[in-house]
Amino acid sequence: MTQCVIYYTLLHSAKTSASMNLQIRPLRRQLGMSLQTLAEASGLTRSYLSKVERGLCVPSIAAALKIAAALGVDVARLFGGESARAPVTVVRRDARLKLQRDGADGASMLEALAAEAGPKRMLPFVVTPPREFAHGPHMSGHAGEEFLFVLKGRVEISFPGRTESLRAGDAIYFDALVPHRLRSVGSVQASALVVISGGEGSA
DSSP: OOOOOOOOEEEOTTTSOSSOOOOHHHHHHHTTOOHHHHHHHHTOOHHHHHHHHTTSSOOOHHHHHHHHHHHTSOGGGGGTOOOBOOSOOOOOGGGOEEEEEOOTTOOEEEEESSTTBOSOSEEEEEEEOOSSOOSSSSOBOOSSEEEEEEEESEEEEEETTEEEEEETTOEEEEETTSOBEEEEESSSOOEEEEEEEOSTTOO
């Protein structure tokens, strides 16, 4: 069962307000796709997708990737972003697409480093994980492979039957289909570079 585990608020630098501007319904209707068809294509439930479309909950990263893949678009399009077909894309520090959330498990942030580049084979982010593992379904996975490099602090990444503790400078590479979750441990708020990889033109 899919639930709204990770709640993010869009902070698109100074370009937009902090309100979320999900484009799932317009994109779905452009394709002539019903909510049920999208549910079947994405592997998510119809009721969950309905809540996302109505703004009652915000998809986790794993869910956003599945929705984007089912719609055949770059994940940035879900948040109103546009991909540019350019051989070189520069993203300045103050121009990152930032997704921030506050919850009982602590605040966390996700910064997209190449939201406006596309189509692309990699999705790079800087992640500031929460202090506690997210409540709800314990873990989730998504298509592709994932690389994580700890930039600051200490990070715990949990897999079924296994938890790895990583310090600044440590890295981990894994099949992203394996359910996983992440948290910051210790007195210093951790941050990490995360790169998600899929097939050509998958993002």
